[in-house]
Amino acid sequence: MFDPALPTLHCDLLVIGAGPAGVAAALTAAAAGQRVLLVDQQQDPGGQIWRGQWRELVQSGRCSDALAQRWLPALRAALQANAGRRIVFRGACRVVHRSDNHTVVADGEQAAIIAYQQVILAAGAREVLLPFPGWTLPGVTGAGGLQVMVKDGVSVHGQRIVVAGTGPLLLAVAASLQATGAHVVGIFEQASNASLLAFTSQLWRYPALCWQALGLRWQTRHIPWHTASWITSAEGGETVTGVHWRNAQGKHGQLDCSRLACGYGLTENSELLALFADSNSVNKKRSTATETSVRAATADAIRPGITTADVATAQPGVWIAGELLGIGGARRAIISGQRAAAETVGAAAQGRQLQGQLQRWNRYVSALAQQFALRDKVRHLAIDNTVLCRCEAVTVGAARAHADFRSAKLATRLGMGACQGRICGSACQQLFGWRADHTRAPLAPTPIRTLMQSAGIEAVAVSSSTKRVSGDSE
Amino acid sequence: MSGFSQSSAIEMQINGRAVAACESESVLAALQRAGCDFTRRDQQGAPRAAVCGMGVCQECAVSIDGEPGQLACLRRCRNNMQVVTDV
Numbered sequence: 390m391f392d393p394a395l396p397t398l399h400c401d402l403l404v405i406g407a408g409p410a411g412v413a414a415a416l417t418a419a420a421a422g423q424r425v426l427l428v429d430q431q432q433d434p435g436g437q438i439w440r441g442q443w444r445e446l447v448q449s450g451r452c453s454d455a456l457a458q459r460w461l462p463a464l465r466a467a468l469q470a471n472a473g474r475r476i477v478f479r480g481a482c483r484v485v486h487r488s489d490n491h492t493v494v495a496d497g498e499q500a501a502i503i504a505y506q507q508v509i510l511a512a513g514a515r516e517v518l519l520p521f522p523g524w525t526l527p528g529v530t531g532a533g534g535l536q537v538m539v540k541d542g543v544s545v546h547g548q549r550i551v552v553a554g555t556g557p558l559l560l561a562v563a564a565s566l567q568a569t570g571a572h573v574v575g576i577f578e579q580a581s582n583a584s585l586l587a588f589t590s591q592l593w594r595y596p597a598l599c600w601q602a603l604g605l606r607w608q609t610r611h612i613p614w615h616t617a618s619w620i621t622s623a624e625g626g627e628t629v630t631g632v633h634w635r636n637a638q639g640k641h642g643q644l645d646c647s648r649l650a651c652g653y654g655l656t657e658n659s660e661l662l663a664l665f666a667d668s669n670s671v672n673k674k675r676s677t678a679t680e681t682s683v684r685a686a687t688a689d690a691i692r693p694g695i696t697t698a699d700v701a702t703a704q705p706g707v708w709i710a711g712e713l714l715g716i717g718g719a720r721r722a723i724i725s726g727q728r729a730a731a732e733t734v735g736a737a738a739q740g741r742q743l744q745g746q747l748q749r750w751n752r753y754v755s756a757l758a759q760q761f762a763l764r765d766k767v768r769h770l771a772i773d774n775t776v777l778c779r780c781e782a783v784t785v786g787a788a789r790a791h792a793d794f795r796s797a798k799l800a801t802r803l804g805m806g807a808c809q810g811r812i813c814g815s816a817c818q819q820l821f822g823w824r825a826d827h828t829r830a831p832l833a834p835t836p837i838r839t840l841m842q843s844a845g846i847e848a849v850a851v852s853s854s855t856k857r858v859s860g861d862s863e
Numbered sequence: 864m865s866g867f868s869q870s871s872a873i874e875m876q877i878n879g880r881a882v883a884a885c886e887s888e889s890v891l892a893a894l895q896r897a898g899c900d901f902t903r904r905d906q907q908g909a910p911r912a913a914v915c916g917m918g919v920c921q922e923c924a925v926s927i928d929g930e931p932g933q934l935a936c937l938r939r940c941r942n943n944m945q946v947v948t949d950v
Contacts, residue, residue, distance in 0.1 A: 430918050432939055437917055444887050481937070515919045527901045527912035534916035538936060541916075542888025543895055627910050628900050658919075779914070779922065782906040807921035807932070812914075834921070834932050 395494070395842045397502045400426035400477070402733055403493070405484050405661060406511035408436020409719040410711025412460050413726030414509045419467055419475035421734040426503060428495060432480040434464055436513055437533065438719050441540035456719055485831035486843070487664050490706075496831070500839040507706040509729045510665065511722075512658040514712035517815045519653050519763075520777050520785060521770035523623030523632075532562045532652030539569055546570035551632050551644055553577035553620045554652040555761045557588075560605040562650060563612055573612045574644055577634055579619040579653075579767045580760060588760035591752055597720065598753075619767050623649050637764075654761055655716045656815050663827040665707045700729040708732055716757055721750040768819040777820070778813040780806020785820065794823040807834055873942040884940040891916075891923055891935040894946065902935065903949045926950045 402418045404411045407429035415427040427434065433443035435457065442457040446465060452458040467476045479495070484503070486494040492504050516531040523529065530538065532554050539545055550571050552563045555578060563573045578585070592599040617637035623629045632649050635641040700708050708729040711722035728743035771777065773786030781802040791797035794804065794817055803817075804810030804825060809832075814825030831840065875884050877897045884893040891913050894902070901910035902923050913923035918937045926947040927933040935946070 431937055448887075515917055516915060518914065518920070525905070525909060525911060527910050530913065531915050531917075534914060537916040538889070538891060538913065541936070542885075542892030544892070628912075776905075779905075779911070779920065807924065808919060811919050836930075 395500050395502045395839070397492075397504055398426055398477075398479070399504045400424050401506050402426070402730075403428070403503055403505035403508040404511060405508065406436065406513055406711065407431070407434035407478065407480075408438060408511060408513045408711060408722065409456070409460065410513075410722035410726035410729075411436070411509070411511035412464050413723040414511060414710055414730040415476050415726075416460070416463055416467060417727045417730035418509075418733055421730070421736065423475070423730075423734060425476045426479065426505070427476055428479045428482040428484065428503070430481070430483045430497070434478055434480070435461065437537055440537045456723075460723070483833050484661065484664075485833050485835045485839070487830065488843070490704075494831075494839065494843045496833065496835045496839045500836075500842060502843055507708065507733045508665070509708045509710050509726070509733065510661045510713055511709075511711040511726060511729075512661045512713060514655040514657050514716055515811065516652040517654050517656050517819070518651075518812055519768065519770065519819055520775050520816050521620065521622055522772060522775050523625065523629065524651075525776050525779060526623050526625045526629040527627065528625065528629035528647060529623050529649045529651065532650040533558050533655075534652065535648065535650035536562045536565055539566065544569075545648065548572065548648055549574050549646040550648045550650060551575050551577065551620065551646045552650045553632075553634075554654070555579045555763065555767075556652070556654045556757070557602065557761075558652065558655075560602070560609055562652075564605050564608040566650070567609065567612065573609070574646055575613045575615060575634075576609065577618045577620055578614070578616045579764055581617045581637065584760040585616060588756050591756045594749070595720075595753060598718070619764075619770075620649065620651060621770055635766075653763055653767070653819075655712065657713050657716070659713065660811075660828040660832050662702075662709070662713065664830055664832060665702070665704060700725055700732060706733075715754045717750050717754040721747065721753070724750070763819060771820065777816060778803045778806065778810075780808050780813075783813075788817070789821070794825050797823075798826065809833075873940060875940055875942065875944040875946065877946045878948060886940055886942075888940055889936055890925065890927065890933075890938045890940055890944070890946055893940050894925070894935055894948070899948055901948075 401423040402425045404415045404427045407427050415425045419425045435443045439457040442452040442454050446452050446461050452461050468478055482495045482497040484493045485496045495501050516533050548571050550573050552559055559576055563576050567573050620632045621635050622633045624631050629649055631645045633643050710725040710729040724746045731740040771785045775785045776782055777785045777788050783801045783803045787801050788797045788803050797803045804813050809828045810825045817823040872885055882897045901912040903911050905911050911922050913936050914920045916936050918934050923935040924932050925935050928945050931950055
C-alpha cells in the first residue's frame with residue numbers, strides 16, 4: 390500500500406530556510422568545500438523578504454532588490470554548475486521531524502529523509518498577529534502578510550487599504566502596496582513620536598537602512614501617517630468593509646476600506662529550535678505534565694540571548710542564523726549566515742571577523758525591540774467574544790477562565806488546530822503573559838503516508854502508532 | 864508587478880469552474896481573482912481567508928488535486944490544477 394521507505398538525501402551541511410541567512414550560509418559553506426542541501430517551504434529560494442525576487446531573476450536575469458541581486462544570482466550559478474555542484478536546493482520542503490542526531494524527515498511535494506553532518510537553522514520570522522474585534526474577517530491580513538501575497542500575484546489594484554500595527558515594516562508595506570496601484574488610505578503606527586524619534590536616531594549607524602527609511606518616507610508622503618494610533622476593530626459581513634481607530638489622545642474615527650493589513654512586529658519561527666534542542670527528546674516518554682516546561686527550558690538554553698549574536702547552540706553541529714538570533718533584518722541575517730557557515734568548517738579567523746560585524750547590529754536589534762514594544766491598550770483590544778485561537782474558534786473569554794496556556798489548551802482546544810498555536814501562542818503571551826507549549830513533531834500537518842514511509846525511524850513509528858498527524862493533537 | 868504578464872497562461876479549475884491563471888502566481892492569487900474571498904467557514908459558519916501569507920496560519924488551506932491541507936499562499940498555479948475550497 391505504501392512505499393517501504395522514503396528516499397534519503399545526503400549532505401555535509403543541511404541549511405533549513407533559504408532566506409538571506411540561509412542563502413549566505415549555503416554559499417559560504419559551499420565555497421569552503423561542503424556539500425550543502427538548502428531547503429525551504431517555498432518553491433523558490435529568497436525567504437519572505439526576497440519573495441518574488443527569484444522569479445524576477447529567472448525571467449529577466451536580475452533582481453530588482455539590490456541586496457537580493459548581491460546573493461541570488463550567485464546561488465543560481467551555484468545550483469546550475471554541472472561539474473562539482475556543491476549546493477542542492479529543495480523547495481516546497483518542510484522539515485517536520487527529527488529522528489536522531491543526523492537525520493530529519495522532510496515533507497512537502499516529495500517527502501524525504503535528510504542525512505547530514507551539521508545543520509544551520511535559518512527558519513526566519515513570522516508576524517505577530519493580535520486579536521481584536523473583527524480580525525477574523527476575510528480581507529484582514531498581516532501587514533507583511535499582504536505584502537508577500539501581492540509579491541506572489543494577489544491584486545490590490547484600486548483597493549482601499551488600511552495599513553496598521555507597528556514597526557518599520559509598515560512603511561515598506563504601504564509603499565509597495567501603493568506601487569502596485571492600491572489606494573492606501575492610512576498608516577496607523579501604535580508607537581509614539583518619541584519612540585519613533587529614538588529609533589530613527591540610531592539609524593545613522595546603518596547607512597543603508599537610513600537611506601531606505603528616507604526613501605520609504607518619501608514614497609509614502611501622501612499617505613496619512615497616524616502615530617500613537619491603532620485600529621480598535623474591523624467591521625464587515627462576509628469581508629472587511631471598514632475599521633475603527635483610536636489614538637493616545639483619545640481621538641477616534643472610522644475609515645472605509647476593503648483590506649486591513651495589520652501586523653504587530655515579527656517573532657522568531659522557533660519551532661525548529663525546540664526540535665533540535667534536546668538530542669534525546671525523541672526517545673523519551675511524553676506523558677508528564679512537567680515535560681512542557683522542561684522542553685521550554687531546553688529551548689531557552691539553546692537559544693542565545695537576543696543581542697548575543699552567537700550562532701552556536703548547546704548541541705554540537707547545530708547552528709543558528711538569521712532572525713532566530715533576534716529580529717534584526719536581512720543585512721544582519723546575511724552576516725549571521727556567513728558566520729554560522731564559517732563555524733561549520735572551523736574557519737576561526739573569518740568567524741571572529743564576522744562576529745565583530747554582527748555585534749555592530751546589536752544596537753539596532755534592541756532599538757527595534759524597545760521602541761516598537763506594544764502598548765497595553767493594543768495588547769488588550771480583544772473582548773470576551775473575540776476569537777483568540779483561529780483554528781479552533783476559541784474565544785478570549787473562554788481562554789481567560791484558565792490559569793495558563795496548558796490548562797486552557799486541555800479544556801478548550803486552544804492552540805491545538807492546524808497552525809499548532811503559532812498564531813494564538815504569541816497572542817496569549819501578549820494578552821495573558823502565558824508561555825505557549827512548544828510545538829511537537831511533526832512540526833506541520835503531515836500526511837500519515839509520510840510518517841508511515843519513514844517508520845523505520847523509531848520516533849516516527851511512535852507518532853504514527855498513535856495516529857498522531859499533527860504534533861499537538863493529543 | 865513585473866513578471867506575471869510574461870509567464871505562460873494556463874487554465875485551472877477552482878471549485879469545478881475553469882479559470883485562467885499563470886504559472887508564476889500563487890494559488891491564492893488565482894482564488895482571489897476568481898472571486899473566492901474566503902477559503903473556509905469556521906465552526907460558527909463565519910468565512911475565513913488567508914491571513915499570514917507565509918505558510919503559518921493555515922487559514923488558506925485548500926484541497927489541490929485531491930490532496931487536502933495544501934496552503935494556497937505557498938503553492939504555485941499549474942496547468943489543470945484542481946482546487947477545492949472549504950473542504
